[in-house]
Amino acid sequence: MNQYLREMIELSKIDNAITEFEPKIEKANKEYEAVANRRIAITESIANLENRKNQIFQDIAGYEKSLAKLQQEEKEHQKKIQMAKNERELENLKLEKEQILTPQIENLNEAIAQLNKELEHIEEQLAKKEQELQEFQKEFGEYERDLVLKLEELKNQQKELSQERNQLVSQMDSKIFSFYQRIRRWAKETTAVPVRDQACYGCFMKLSNQVYLEVIKGEEIVTCPNCGRLVYLESHLEEE
Structure with missing residues (x-):
């Protein structure tokens, strides 16, 4: 057989083999992405819940600090009430407490209570998501690892063929x-x-x-x- 023809036939076979890997790799990629996306969605949900949990802790700490300050002001205000010099001063001090200090303290307590309630809900959601992740790892963890290995194997085989192709092309006449x-x-x-x-x-x-x-x-x-x-x-x- 004509040597140039033989080389082109061989190159065609190599090119065909390389091309055949593309749908296999694409299919494996889609399978992996489908599994990986489910895992990522769960882990992202957990991360978002953890972030919100940390933010709540920070908010509660901030509110508790403000509450402690107001409670101290309330004690000092109560002393002023007890030391009021006349009825008018007494009424003004009581009014200030009722209209300013007490509502602020109540609002902070309410905000802290709401945050603690949200925190309980987040803890419940976290427990569910962590359980979901464990079940996912149990059911799909090994399958996901197998897909990664399969992808690596396919890509390595395709790479070997590409190297073989490059070597053959380097030996061929440029016009051919x-x-x-x-x-x-x-x-x-x-x-x-x-x-x-x-x-x-x-x-x-x-x-x-x-x-x-x-x-x-x-x-x-x-x-x-x-x-x-x-x-x-x-x-x-x-x-x-």
Whole structure:
């Protein structure tokens, strides 16, 4: 068989093998993403709940600090009431306590109570999400790890083929490689096809006796006159 033709056939097989990996990798990626996205959604929910929990702790601490300050002011105010010099001063001090200090203290206590109630709800949600994550890891953890390994294996195999392709291309005549690429652009996986029963197995049209004879000889690069694909006899590939 013509050496250039043999190289193009080999390159076509390698390109086809590389192309076959793409849908496999895409499928594995989608499977992994579907599982990973579920895990990520759970962990993000946990993280959001933890962040809100920490924020509540900070808010409560801030309110408690303000409350302690107001309670101290209330004690001092109560002393002023007890030391009031006259009825008018007493009424003013009591009014200030009722309209300013007491409502502020009540509001802070109410805010702290609401935050504690929200905190209880968050703790319940966290427990559920953590349980959900444990169940997910139990059910899908191993499957997710297997998908990662499968993806790595597919990518490594594709990489090995790409290296093999690069090595072959580096040894090819540049004009022959350009000729191959022109056909590959449109023929893709059927760039080089066998001839069976005197028919091109790319377009399935019968070859003329003259073209078929050239294919049998295998001395030249032969393309199908009907479709332009590279054609060859499979028996020639077994020859040294």
